[in-house]
Amino acid sequence: MSNGTSTSDESRDLDSTSSDGQDDRSRVQTSEPEGSPNENGKPPSSEGDGQQFKVDDPLFSQRKGVFQNKEMVRVGWVPDGDRIVGRDDYISTISSCLNDAVYGGAPNHISITGKTGTGKSLVSRYVTRRAVNASVEDIRIGHTYLDCSKSSTEVQVISTIGQQLNDEDIYDEDEDIVKMPDTGLPKDKFYKRLWQILDHYDSAIIILDEVDLLKSDHVLMSLAKAVESNDTSCQIGIIAISNQINFFDELNPRTKSAFQTQELNFDPYNANQIQEILRGRDDAFRDGVLTDEVIPLVAAFSAQEHGDARKAMRLFRTAGELADREEDDMVEEDHVRRAQDALEKDRFRDFLQGTPTQMKAACLSIAAKSLYSRDDYIITGELYDAYQQITNAIDMDTIGIRRFRDILDEMQLSQVIETKEVNMGKGGGRHNSHRLLHNPEAILDIVMEDSRFGDISKSSLKRFA
DNA sequence: CATCCACCGGAAGCCGGGGAAA
DNA sequence: TTTCCCCGGCTTCCGGTGGATG
Numbered sequence: 001m002s003n004g005t006s007t008s009d010e011s012r013d014l015d016s017t018s019s020d021g022q023d024d025r026s027r028v029q030t031s032e033p034e035g036s037p038n039e040n041g042k043p044p045s046s047e048g049d050g051q052q053f054k055v056d057d058p059l060f061s062q063r064k065g066v067f068q069n070k071e072m073v074r075v076g077w078v079p080d081g082d083r084i085v086g087r088d089d090y091i092s093t094i095s096s097c098l099n100d101a102v103y104g105g106a107p108n109h110i111s112i113t114g115k116t117g118t119g120k121s122l123v124s125r126y127v128t129r130r131a132v133n134a135s136v137e138d139i140r141i142g143h144t145y146l147d148c149s150k151s152s153t154e155v156q157v158i159s160t161i162g163q164q165l166n167d168e169d170i171y172d173e174d175e176d177i178v179k180m181p182d183t184g185l186p187k188d189k190f191y192k193r194l195w196q197i198l199d200h201y202d203s204a205i206i207i208l209d210e211v212d213l214l215k216s217d218h219v220l221m222s223l224a225k226a227v228e229s230n231d232t233s234c235q236i237g238i239i240a241i242s243n244q245i246n247f248f249d250e251l252n253p254r255t256k257s258a259f260q261t262q263e264l265n266f267d268p269y270n271a272n273q274i275q276e277i278l279r280g281r282d283d284a285f286r287d288g289v290l291t292d293e294v295i296p297l298v299a300a301f302s303a304q305e306h307g308d309a310r311k312a313m314r315l316f317r318t319a320g321e322l323a324d325r326e327e328d329d330m331v332e333e334d335h336v337r338r339a340q341d342a343l344e345k346d347r348f349r350d351f352l353q354g355t356p357t358q359m360k361a362a363c364l365s366i367a368a369k370s371l372y373s374r375d376d377y378i379i380t381g382e383l384y385d386a387y388q389q390i391t392n393a394i395d396m397d398t399i400g401i402r403r404f405r406d407i408l409d410e411m412q413l414s415q416v417i418e419t420k421e422v423n424m425g426k427g428g429g430r431h432n433s434h435r436l437l438h439n440p441e442a443i444l445d446i447v448m449e450d451s452r453f454g455d456i457s458k459s460s461l462k463r464f465a
Numbered sequence: 466c467a468t469c470c471a472c473c474g475g476a477a478g479c480c481g482g483g484g485a486a487a
Numbered sequence: 488t489t490t491c492c493c494c495g496g497c498t499t500c501c502g503g504t505g506g507a508t509g
Contacts, residue, residue, distance in 0.1 A: 425507025429471030
């Protein structure tokens, strides 16, 4: 391999594809964009919010605002090592797995489990970045981060990895650049092109986040076996991340034998660690704008969510944005509480966005049921009845009960509902029973934003329940 | 303790939309 | 333009399930 170190130029960082997307940009967001992703771990310039420019139009006048380095409270931001709290052991285990890659050798595969917001992606990306930066001269390390909730089919995974690694700098002048389309080719062609791209690297670190959402684990096996089966000369190290504890035990045996990993399980943060994380980033805000109760309250809210640092960060940021938008000089307890409400509504709106209309109808049926029926839990059959009445009322297609069950499944996966099994005994049969985890009023409001459901009045929903 | 019910959920396959290559 | 392929949404089919009941 020729001209030196890492090919992954700083502009195309680990960040740009990934939890950036998970960072459901809150609708209480202020006017400025996300700020360019910053991979070097240094806080962005404190003048980074465009203050060095003067804008004449009073409509866009520059307020001081509560933030000074807003980038630092973005969910995808990968901080310096000394701002990463309580993950030292994990960092050192991962780095020893990746150590050989730095010298062009074969990195070990790693499987990481742990609940959401426990720093799995953050630490993986941090160590990967360190490895890439540390690589010895003339060794070319490719690295890529893939969120499998967005690219879940085999072809999508292969094509996305290929596209991310397909830097024109890796080619010689007279060489043809491999084209990697999104779709349209037979599977084996996608693989072939990926191997061609990988051949330009000595080693590659591939981070697969939310790997449990892959439609098939075949891709995992293919990547893990690539060197062994002479598909590519590039040494591939996979960091597979899942928030399902037993995911890697349940892989099909062939994949499991090809994909031998170092296993890591990330513990949730405790309330103190969350506070420490937040304090480690409080210089995102201007001096003195945070009132004393803000950080403890944000930490307390997220402690209710099993120590999810990602949600904490989002809440922290959103509270600031709310203060900014209302032109308040300080961030106060009330901002945090309202931000928490807004985020919950946003989460649900984001969930619905892009889902089929049938999902909205299904949500409407469970919202109506939980508003107007006495029972906490509602069995599938009853929900389906309500759903049918709703679709008939607005003259839309009605899906079969089997598909309806799949939709309920998706709702459960996205934590919109909670499902438990009930057995009515001889003759009563076995049922799944569902409970809404959100405020039904809020759900009605959000579903009604869709014009197709505009004809249904809240009062008429009572009939369906 | 076998029975029974009514739903559960995996598997397979269909269909229309959309993209790439020949 | 035609052919080939992927993909999401959907249906049909069918064996599996488990606790109150008789």
